[in-house]
Amino acid sequence: xxxxxxxxxxxxxxxxxxxxxxxxxxxxxxxxxxxxxxxxxxxxxxxxxxxxxxxxxxxxxxxxxxxxxxxxxxxxxxxxxxxxxxxxxxxxxxxxxxxxxxxxxxxxxxxxxxxxxxxxxxxxxxxxxxxxxxxxxxxxxxxxxxxxxxxxxxxxxxxxxxxxxxxxxxxxxxxxxxxxxxxxxxxxxxxxxxxxxxxxxxxx
Numbered sequence: 001x002x003x004x005x006x007x008x009x010x011x012x013x014x015x016x017x018x019x020x021x022x023x024x025x026x027x028x029x030x031x032x033x034x035x036x037x038x039x040x041x042x043x044x045x046x047x048x049x050x051x052x053x054x055x056x057x058x059x060x061x062x063x064x065x066x067x068x069x070x071x072x073x074x075x076x077x078x079x080x081x082x083x084x085x086x087x088x089x090x091x092x093x094x095x096x097x098x099x100x101x102x103x104x105x106x107x108x109x110x111x112x113x114x115x116x117x118x119x120x121x122x123x124x125x126x127x128x129x130x131x132x133x134x135x136x137x138x139x140x141x142x143x144x145x146x147x148x149x150x151x152x153x154x155x156x157x158x159x160x161x162x163x164x165x166x167x168x169x170x171x172x173x174x175x176x177x178x179x180x181x182x183x184x185x186x187x188x189x190x191x192x193x194x195x196x197x198x199x200x201x202x203x204x
Contacts, residue, residue: 018119021085028084031154033091034169037161038154042081042089045150052188053077053146059184060142068138076134077143083112083132145185148176149193156196 025043054077057070081089087108113132117125134140155170177185195203 016119016121018116021116021119022079022082024085025082028089030089031091032089035163035165037158037163040154042084045154046078046081048150048153049080049143049146050074050077052149053143055192056142056146056149056182056184056188059187063187064183068142072136073139073142076131076139077146079131080134080143080147082116083109086112086115141182142184145177145180145182148173148180149185149188152177153193153196160197 025046026041028042030040030042030045051074054070054074057068057073060066060068061070087105090105110133117129117132120128130136134143152170152173155166155173158166159170177189
């Protein structure tokens with residue numbers, strides 16, 4: 001009887017592939033056009049962006065006194081590249097080559113966001129909608145800054161590993177970070193960024 005009961009319950013519930021699909025982020029490689037000494041996938045990248053975005057949000061609140069929900073920022077960062085499970089990672093030089101490509105990619109991303117959202121049971125969709133499609137401008141700004149910061153750190157780590165392939169990318173990401181008018185980002189760069197160029201023994 002219990003088996004029939006649970007079979008009945010299962011029949012009333014639609015299985016969701018959402019989280020199984022999210023787990024496949026680790027199969028999507030980043031920096032596809034470049035030789036990598038240290039390969040990186042979007043799951044690893046998303047974790048680092050979440051760590052950095054959370055830190056930027058805390059700096060914003062604790063150092064500069066501006067109220068920010070650091071936890072919400074971190075969660076948004078965890079999912080900021082989730083659509084790439086469906087779209088793949090388009091290299092930056094191609095994605096931003098011209099406005100038409102950028103516009104078309106944004107439209108593809110929006111479709112992918114909707115597809116992911118509707119893989120969830122209806123009761124979860126209102127929770128995940130603002131995570132998959134960030135609507136708060138400050139959250140979006142912090143996540144984008146953390147995304148660029150993560151890319152710059154990746155370049156520094158590749159250079160530390162002796163890979164000159166990332167020399168120009170390191171300059172470009174540093175210039176992009178300079179263009180952000182964000183005191184929390186400047187604070188992080190002044191107090192934390194230098195450590196990423198140290199060896200383990202130098203950190204102790």
